[in-house]
Amino acid sequence: MVCGNSRQIENIQKREDVMYKNYRPAHSDFLIHWTGRDIDKKDPDWINESSSITSKKVTQLYLSRLKYILKFSLWMTKDKKSEFLSIGPDTIKRPYPARTCFTELKLSEVRSHAAEYGRLGIGFKRFFLFDRLGGPMIYYQNKRRGNWFFPPYFGESAEYRPYDYFACFLKPMVKERKDPSNITMVYSFYDESEWRIIYSQQIEGRLSKLNRSDVISKFRKPNDIEDKDFKEYIQKNDIKPEYLIPVKDRWLSMIIFPSLAVKVEAERNEEIRNLLEEIKPRKSSNTFYDKPAPWERHSKLIELDIDACRNF
Numbered sequence: 048m049v050c051g052n053s054r055q056i057e058n059i060q061k062r063e064d065v066m067y068k069n070y071r072p073a074h075s076d077f078l079i080h081w082t083g084r085d086i087d088k089k090d091p092d093w094i095n096e097s098s099s100i101t102s103k104k105v106t107q108l109y110l111s112r113l114k115y116i117l118k119f120s121l122w123m124t125k126d127k128k129s130e131f132l133s134i135g136p137d138t139i140k141r142p143y144p145a146r147t148c149f150t151e152l153k154l155s156e157v158r159s160h161a162a163e164y165g166r167l168g169i170g171f172k173r174f175f176l177f178d179r180l181g182g183p184m185i186y187y188q189n190k191r192r193g194n195w196f197f198p199p200y201f202g203e204s205a206e207y208r209p210y211d212y213f214a215c216f217l218k219p220m221v222k223e224r225k226d227p228s229n230i231t232m233v234y235s236f237y238d239e240s241e242w243r244i245i246y247s248q249q250i251e252g253r254l255s256k257l258n259r260s261d262v263i264s265k266f267r268k269p270n271d272i273e274d275k276d277f278k279e280y281i282q283k284n285d286i287k288p289e290y291l292i293p294v295k296d297r298w299l300s301m302i303i304f305p306s307l308a309v310k311v312e313a314e315r316n317e318e319i320r321n322l323l324e325e326i327k328p329r330k331s332s333n334t335f336y337d338k339p340a341p342w343e344r345h346s347k348l349i350e351l352d353i354d355a356c357r358n359f
Contacts, residue, residue, distance in 0.1 A: 083165025121292030141214035144247035145289035151240035170301030
């Protein structure tokens with residue numbers, strides 16, 4: 048005989064099984080890192096054209112950027128203004144680690160975002176961020192004192208301590224405007240659906256005490272790379288990386304090219320093709336996996352140009 052509680056549990060499990068089979072995610076499984084804002088300074092009016100066009104020089108610069116990302120890493124940098132948060136009349140100090148940012152935008156919405164941050168998108172499945180302790184941002188209203196993360200709700204005498212790294216995942220919903228009277232309900236930052244990976248020497252020390260070498264091993268320091276071209280490439284850039292995140296990982300899933308020209312040139316660039324084959328090698332064995340994750344190691348990247356994203 049099945050008791051009432053057991054029957055209820057069984058019915059709940061059946062309902063959950065049905066929900067799981069019919070599950071349709073509300074969020075994208077792809078998180079995109081955007082780069083190239085510095086490159087697009089040479090071609091600032093592209094966003095006003097019907098198609099994204101890159102000159103020969105800009106095309107070559109983007110090819111170099113893609114090559115160095117695939118070969119070495121994503122850069123982790125610091126924003127000089129990111130050490131403090133303003134919420135209403137309060138200013139809160141927070142930790143100051145290096146970071147790399149990603150967005151969860153639908154592909155059809157990426158064009159305006161690319162105009163702000165650059166047209167080259169490198170996409171990953173979200174497990175890439177989970178493996179590096181990354182997570183989504185928590186957004187708040189800039190001018191309102193009404194959030195459990197801020198005074199007075201966390202206590203009049205409470206202070207943010209240097210190791211409260213959750214504060215690095217706080218972000219205002221709206222970008223500060225030069226004209227304070229220009230009030231808008233367009234949530235410019237909130238609409239980006241940003242995710243973030245952070246890292247610092249202090250974080251590394253804490254991870255070391257917790258025996259989390261699995262996480263530490265996923266970050267590198269620029270000085271660890273003994274490549275003359277890469278060192279020269281770093282020196283040419285105004286912003287220098289604090290840390291690097293290698294992308295040779297099964298969760299690398301997508302490249303969004305700045306233009307059709309960059310896509311075609313990348314397709315015929317032997318070095319880029321070899322790097323992609325190294326990261327995602329062709330499956331050579333007859334082994335059949337019963338779970339999705341092992342297949343990711345051999346799944347070729349989705350490659351499309353930014354104009355094609357309008358169709359998704």
